[in-house]
Amino acid sequence: MNYYSLNKQAPNTTFKNAVIKGLAPDKGLYFPETITPLPQSFWDNFDHLSYSEIAFEAIKQFVSPEIPEPVLKTIVEETLSFDFPVVTLSEKISTLELFHGPTMAFKDVGARFMARCLGYFNKENPHEVTVLVATSGDTGGAVANGFLGVKGVNVVILYPSGKVSDIQEKQLTTLGQNIKALEVQGTFDDCQAMVKTAFLDETLTSNMQLTSANSINVARWLPQLFYFMFAYKQLHKKHQNIVFSVPSGNFGNICAGMMAQQLGLPITHFVASNNDNNVVTRYLISQLYQPRPSVQTISNAMDVGAPSNFIRIQEIYKNQFETLKENLSSYSFSDEETKTALKELYTEYNYVADPHGAVGYLGCKAFLKENPEAHCVFLETAHPTKFLDVVEEVIKEKQSLPEQIQSVMGKDKVAVEISTYEDLKAFLLN
Numbered sequence: 001m002n003y004y005s006l007n008k009q010a011p012n013t014t015f016k017n018a019v020i021k022g023l024a025p026d027k028g029l030y031f032p033e034t035i036t037p038l039p040q041s042f043w044d045n046f047d048h049l050s051y052s053e054i055a056f057e058a059i060k061q062f063v064s065p066e067i068p069e070p071v072l073k074t075i076v077e078e079t080l081s082f083d084f085p086v087v088t089l090s091e092k093i094s095t096l097e098l099f100h101g102p103t104m105a106f107k108d109v110g111a112r113f114m115a116r117c118l119g120y121f122n123k124e125n126p127h128e129v130t131v132l133v134a135t136s137g138d139t140g141g142a143v144a145n146g147f148l149g150v151k152g153v154n155v156v157i158l159y160p161s162g163k164v165s166d167i168q169e170k171q172l173t174t175l176g177q178n179i180k181a182l183e184v185q186g187t188f189d190d191c192q193a194m195v196k197t198a199f200l201d202e203t204l205t206s207n208m209q210l211t212s213a214n215s216i217n218v219a220r221w222l223p224q225l226f227y228f229m230f231a232y233k234q235l236h237k238k239h240q241n242i243v244f245s246v247p248s249g250n251f252g253n254i255c256a257g258m259m260a261q262q263l264g265l266p267i268t269h270f271v272a273s274n275n276d277n278n279v280v281t282r283y284l285i286s287q288l289y290q291p292r293p294s295v296q297t298i299s300n301a302m303d304v305g306a307p308s309n310f311i312r313i314q315e316i317y318k319n320q321f322e323t324l325k326e327n328l329s330s331y332s333f334s335d336e337e338t339k340t341a342l343k344e345l346y347t348e349y350n351y352v353a354d355p356h357g358a359v360g361y362l363g364c365k366a367f368l369k370e371n372p373e374a375h376c377v378f379l380e381t382a383h384p385t386k387f388l389d390v391v392e393e394v395i396k397e398k399q400s401l402p403e404q405i406q407s408v409m410g411k412d413k414v415a416v417e418i419s420t421y422e423d424l425k426a427f428l429l430n
């Protein structure tokens with residue numbers, strides 16, 4: 001598959017190049033040249049396919065021929081070596097738990113897939129690749145874990161000091177080996193801006209091969225379409241009119257769900273559930289797209305003021321506002337509402353959610369009010385104990401830490417403090 005830049009000022013390129021480069025030379029995000037719906041035979045057989053088989057068929061067109069089929073099969077199987085259970089809370093609401101991977105956030109899927117693709121491409125490459133990534137919380141840990149020990153790949157993670165949870169910080173600062181953490185005096189937007197500047201800095205790019213592992217990278221973004229299919233597989237015999245409510249920050253996850261829809265997954269609608277960082281909620285009301293500086297919330301992985309994947313969503317719906325609106329609703333919720341939702345989930349359904357999942361749950365409730373015929377699935381994007389302070393404060397019950405999290409808590413943080421782009425540049429050139 002070839003990819004074009006959404007800025008339309010750069011040549012089209014292969015999957016391999018799109019993965020290694022991250023962003024196109026004209027700063028645009030890459031987008032696949034074609035999206036071919038999966039054949040009827042795939043859907044006829046859907047209930048009998050394993051998750052790996054579904055994922056393999058779904059992603060094949062986007063990565064071939066550069067990744068040969070037997071290699072792709074292995075990559076998919078290794079990526080998906082944990083569970084994706086749907087928990088049904090009521091006749092109207094279910095949750096898709098995406099936190100059963102090694103760092104207990106949905107980003108494990110994209111990070112593990114991308115690490116394996118890059119590892120494969122890099123086998124023949126004599127030069128090292130540096131993965132540069134900004135994190136608002138969970139990306140860092142998932143990328144660190146996914147890329148740990150991958151030969152020929154160095155990983156540099158930028159995170160905003162004091163704005164990620166303790167557990168998230170441990171997950172990205174304690175691995176060592178080829179993983180380096182930079183603690184930035186600033187916000188996530190500052191981290192993201194530094195990363196963008198680095199990609200455009202010729203002194204850097206002529207010295208090293210930089211790539212990104214944020215959802216702008218096609219190999220991080222596209223595999224996220226898998227689990228929408230897995231949820232559908234678990235639910236479609238019992239429920240019609242399946243709608244997904246996706247707690248959204250950079251809008252990579254929801255955009256991947258829309259790709260699953262383009263491949264033929266019969267999803268009727270998407271709900272983008274936001275915290276107070278609500279550019280898209282406001283856009284759907286006013287038709288004015290106005291990025292703003294991010295504000296800090298208790299669902300910090302969604303504290304994004306300028307969602308980088310929204311442009312891909314617009315491309316999917318051919319920049320037609322009305323078509324977009326038919327497929328997408330968006331609501332935004334305050335921290336207070338989120339805490340109330342956490343409490344409600346616990347008291348009414350005995351379900352312990354994390355703050356991001358709670359925002360997704362609120363999105364379901366808001367959507368169902370206007371569309372009572374739907375069955376709404378909210379994505380539980382992280383394990384509740386990754387946000388221990390908030391969760392324990394609200395539900396007033398001690399949570400026991402799962403093994404994945406216990407294992408990092410005792411380790412020592414290693415991070416380099418930086419505050420300016422010049423600091424980052426000096427670090428990379430060193």
Ligand SMILES: *Cc1c(COP(=O)(O)O)cnc(C)c1O
Pocket residue numbers: 105106107137138139215247248249250251252253254301302356381382
């Ligand atoms: C990254 C993240 C999100 C937001 O996902 P996007 O793809 O950036 O929209 C939501 N919840 C959690 C827990 C996350 O880590």
